[in-house]
Amino acid sequence: MFFQQVVNGLTIGSMYALVAIGYTMVFGVLKLVNFSHGSVFMVGAYLTLELSLALGGNFFLAAAMSLVLTGMLGVVIDRAALRRLRVKKADRITALISTLGVGTILDNAVMIGFGSETKAFPNVLQLGRFTIGTTVISWVQVIILALALVLMAIMSVIVYRTQMGCAMRATSQNADAARLMGINVNQVIAFTFFIGSLLASIAGTMYGMYYEAIDPLMGSVISMKTFACVVLGGVGVLPGAMLGGLLIGVVEAVGASYISSGYRDAIAFAILILVLVLRPQGILGKKVADKL
């Protein structure tokens, strides 16, 4: 029973983690909470579904196209709704409201385009399940978790081992000094949005496959949850987002089964508040919370 919930929690947590990475990376380079990120996740899921229907059920091609298109959507969001505000040196609160607006527009656009009702999502990976003791594990869960771990490893390599990653961390620590090095900060930001949105699309597709249903409001719930994951792990710290995602997924699943499933969302936030009271910078966060 306990182990079962841990497995379920890790599955959900790995989706949280993938979404949280995008959140935390954008926060790292822009010092901005990007409230449109949950909607980008939802758009990713819809693109996979609708493209797959349009392509006559070629699910994997659809998922691949979705991740590229969603990545580009992230770049467009920055270009259209945020870059001008940076040029004009607008208050950060202005940019924040702008991302809220973009989120709402995306949610409504999907409702207009595809309807507001819940849609069935194909789980093309009907690979069955296996049991260890009393724990039932489906292969979809294994694949989701494995894929998420691989993606997190790739992200760590990009951020900590490549020239672009170094430019991202530099931009996050001191944007003006980064410009003095010759780093094109707008390019770094665009890259960050692209990668973050691409991961959100993958998480959206995973979510659809796991629950076999999606709806236009799935983004708002995830948005709240993953924001909690980011803060829990330590804002702007990449491993923090991963840890926070997995942790909240597990705690939520275990808590829901032992206390009451009605408290699922409350449990995540109760844990968050508890940790923050004891450790305001989050589990892996540094004292000043603007690091990547």
Next chain:
Amino acid sequence: MAFLEIEDLHVHYGAIHALKGIHIQVEQGEIVTLIGSNGAGKTTTMNTAAGLLKPSQGKIIFQGEDITRFDAPQVVKRGICLSPEGRQVFPELSVLENLTLGAYLRPPKEREETIAVVYDLFPRIKERMHQPAGTLSGGEQQMLAVGRALMGKPKLLMLDEPSLGLAPIIIQEIFDLIVRINQLGTTILLVEQNAKMALRISHRGYVLETGRIVLSDRAEALLNSEQVRAAYLGG
């Protein structure tokens, strides 16, 4: 035409008129110093030349090319590197990563060689290669900031208060290094509170007062001028 020409430069911060039409010329191979009291506009001049700030009027010409409207990375590409006021190293990145970023726009194959030159100038930095820059002492961070600017192989190196907050013995060391860097063929534009020491190693100097150039001359002449002695050299 001079190597670097700043003509009638005006810079505003909102309603604040920080630079009110300054003219500065730097010839190739020179060390030129900008002195002036706090708030005179020295940092504003350097940051504008580096492309961090946009002037409201005037021109900046480097090697015959108008770079007035260039963004910082384009300025770096042309061969102007700034070691900014207050060091501004990346605290969470290692010393080596900081230096590597200094060569961001340079071909990767020349990096080893440039790093060797920088380590030769600043052996202390080499020992701390893998340490986060934020854990270095103030003097070491200053050396890193200068070294990082050198990694871009600048034709013109701009140094904004490289001696700020350092012990006298380290200051001497930094000034000796500036002379060495200049002798290796780099033109230098220097901003210093430490006017006496700066003028001693410079060819020429400019005196900036509340956004205007009030004096410019050969460094020796400025060192001996009554006006400069009274205001900036402590009598």
